[in-house]
Amino acid sequence: MTRLGYGEQIRRWRVEKYKVFDSSMNSQLSNVPLITAGSKAEGLTCFYESDRDFLFVLERILCVEAGINLHTISDGICVFRMDTSAYSGHCRLLLERQARTHSKVIHNALCDNGQGDILLSSSLFLDEMSAYPSTDSALVRHERAGPSLPTSIGRELHSDRVCALRCHCPSILKRWASRSRHWPSPVLVQKVVSLGAYVTAVGFKESEYKHMEWRIGFNTGESELVNNLSETQAKVYVMLKMIVKDVLRPSKKEITSYVMKNIVFWQAERNPQNMFYAQSFLHWLHDGLKALRTAIVTQQLSYYMIPERNLMAASGLTYRQQSHWIEVITDMMAEGPRVILRLPKIRMAIVASPEPMLWYSMKRMELEMLELEYMNRMTTCLVNGVVEMTDAILQEIGRRHVEVLMEIDQRMTEEGCAVNDLTDIEERMLK
CATH class of the missing domain: 3.30.460 (Beta Polymerase; domain 2)
Structure with a gap:
């Protein structure tokens, strides 16, 4: 998960860069x-x-x-x-x-x-x-x-x-x-x-x-709470969201990532923090799936901040969906560690050769860091609603950004991958 972009280093980097973005924008919005x-x-x-x-x-x-x-x-x-x-x-x-x-x-x-x-x-x-x-x-x-x-x-x-x-x-x-x-x-x-x-x-x-x-x-306040989850808790949250999106696939937001967030909040509040260590990841993922199944069965999940509010109320969940999802989650819980193979992103990362996977992971991280720096530099170069594109730092970030994309393009071509253009590569790398 770290190599896919869910590690602590890039997580903390993103949080700080979006705070900088907000601060810069708000200095211009009256x-x-x-x-x-x-x-x-x-x-x-x-x-x-x-x-x-x-x-x-x-x-x-x-x-x-x-x-x-x-x-x-x-x-x-x-x-x-x-x-x-x-x-x-x-x-x-x-x-x-x-x-x-x-x-x-x-x-x-x-x-x-x-x-x-x-x-x-x-x-x-x-x-x-x-x-x-x-x-x-x-x-x-x-x-x-x-x-x-x-x-x-x-x-x-x-x-x-x-x-x-x-x-x-x-x-x-x-x-x-x-x-x-x-x-x-x-x-x-x-x-x-x-x-x-x-x-x-x-x-x-x-x-x-x-x-x-x-x-x-x-x-x-909730963003602050998530930012103070341990690395294991944050990765459980990410994987629960993946399961909802890629396995359950709700059509009308009958279950949302917000439900997963509240499940993780309740896990964190009710259990000693020393229980959330790296090797306990699968235990807490299983516990989260159990909580999700209970929420679907009972149509009840208390909102972490105001427990009297039921997040499953008026979810629009049909009896057919309810029965199907209960069956799917029960099967996933019985699979143990193999449950993560149901997720396309995780499965591809596991079967990929270690060296290329590590190389692409490093390039993806650098690419995202450059993208966030470029975004923030643009806000500081904004004058009367127009970005000063001649800014030397902005141009240098842009130059390195293109350079990284061309390195990825070259390696993909050498490995026999179909490459459309640099924009396509960037979007696929950062999704």
């Missing part, structure tokens, strides 16, 4: 901070391996729990009160106080519920954000998916953009922080609490009022 989220923020996917998840946080808007004193909040901030009587982990937002300056997006998404309350509609909010004009002519927009506004540039660079509002919910975080646990450490628990929460525009699927509901999430 009113909508950008946060890299999901697998990219966790350092667990190659450059083109999955979509890039971005959280765009609307400034000067705050959602608060009942009992929060509004006088402690600046007058320049629009405040919504969270009505958490909706399905667990969700809320409705009641306008408590307008700011002196109004956001057009927020204003157009406000609704009167006929009882004297003004609510912020998640559905109207998404309509407003979808209609927001883009300044990037190369950006292609795709059909909305939950709270996400998917976009793409070119063939491979896909992004999921989620607009969020900051959320102050100390009682929820206090309940999470006060649990008895083996992991995370008290210091990490306090850091996660300090990172706070967000609400995103998506209601519970089966709710009659889903168009008015918002989901409470802890994106930055």
Whole structure:
């Protein structure tokens, strides 16, 4: 797995480089901070391996729990009160106080519920954000998916953009922080609490009022938790995701990688950390498969941050799928170590000759490092929306980038592989 790009060195490199990217971009964005989220923020996917998840946080808007004193909040901030009587982990937002300056997006998404309350509609909010004009002519927009506004540039660079509002919910975080646990450490628990929460525009699927509901999430805190998993725990998480994608292959996100993340979080919290050593990998993979099978059988898996929320609720899982997946997972558990041979990526790495595999692994790592450095250098060379391509460092990174691709091209040709072009090689290496 290390040679395939899931080792600690490249994982830590990715995390730091995406943090640098966020910092650089936010120094140029005045009113909508950008946060890299999901697998990219966790350092667990190659450059083109999955979509890039971005959280765009609307400034000067705050959602608060009942009992929060509004006088402690600046007058320049629009405040919504969270009505958490909706399905667990969700809320409705009641306008408590307008700011002196109004956001057009927020204003157009406000609704009167006929009882004297003004609510912020998640559905109207998404309509407003979808209609927001883009300044990037190369950006292609795709059909909305939950709270996400998917976009793409070119063939491979896909992004999921989620607009969020900051959320102050100390009682929820206090309940999470006060649990008895083996992991995370008290210091990490306090850091996660300090990172706070967000609400995103998506209601519970089966709710009659889903168009008015918002989901409470802890994106930055959860990224911090993943980044503090041990190498063994992180690799179990990656392999569980591979199993869902390549073996179970859900058609409509009946099971997602987010379910796998929560399974690994519960594993880490409930067990001493010295039990997660390299040789225990297959034990914990088997344990994760067992937890997944239980979740499918019972249609129940508690959300790690808010256990009252069931991640399997309204999953859309049919009886036929349920029966089939239970059978498949049971078979995988009986296979023992051979279960990893079900995964094409792992299988090809095992049967490959050691020397070429190591060479390609080193070139893939260098290629990705160059790609991330190039991405970040471009943001620092951005002047009035235009990249200064004459920058010497940018040109040197580009030169070495092409050089590495040509080395790979030459070796592939010598080994009798069909080579299309350098762009094709890059995409195949970094997926």
